[in-house]
Amino acid sequence: MKIFKTIDELTTSVGQDVAASEWITIDQEKINLFAQATGDHQWIHTDPMRASQGPFKSTIAHGFLTLALIPEMIRTSLEFPASSMAINYGLNKVRFTNPVPVDSRLRGHFHLNEVEPLKDPHTQLINGFQMIWRVTIEQEGAVKPVCIAESVIRRYH
Helix, strand or coil, X not given: CEECCCHHHHHCCCCCEEEXXXXXXXCHXXXXXXXXXXXXXXXXXXXXXXXXXXXXXXXXXXXXXXXXXXXXXXXXXXXXXXXXXXXXXXXEEEECCCCCECCEEEEEEEEEEEEEEEECCCCXXXXXXXXXXXXXXXXXXXXXXXXXXXEEEEEEC
16 A cells, blocks of 8 residues: 655656555455446456356456445555545546456556646635556456556545
8 A cells, every 4th residue: 555645745756656456356346346337237347157158268357347446445455644525537648458267367557647726716726736646457367457547536625
């Protein structure tokens, strides 16, 4: 866990690999719950029998499930200065570079690309900061990452 006590500490980490999350297991229940929440019930995700005969020889996680794990990965690897609110502002350059077979274990690696102050549009006073993290999600035992994305996060005082 990398703990940032001040914005200055955070700013001095720009351009660096900062932290890695704990491992998260992607079991069939997690895949099925994601399918239920999103309506994406494609057989490569939810039908183990059919998927065993398919190109991946098992079910695989939805790409967006992998992406949706970023907040949990952040929670287990990074701690920021106190703020009243944090929001996921968006994503840049998302790529799903390898499938995630059922029962894989994933973790995220966080590289801090940018930190910039945020100004209140009415008062022009700084009321928070925006961070852009390059997140590389690896599968345990695999050479190639399963997802690479830039995560844009805003935190407000």
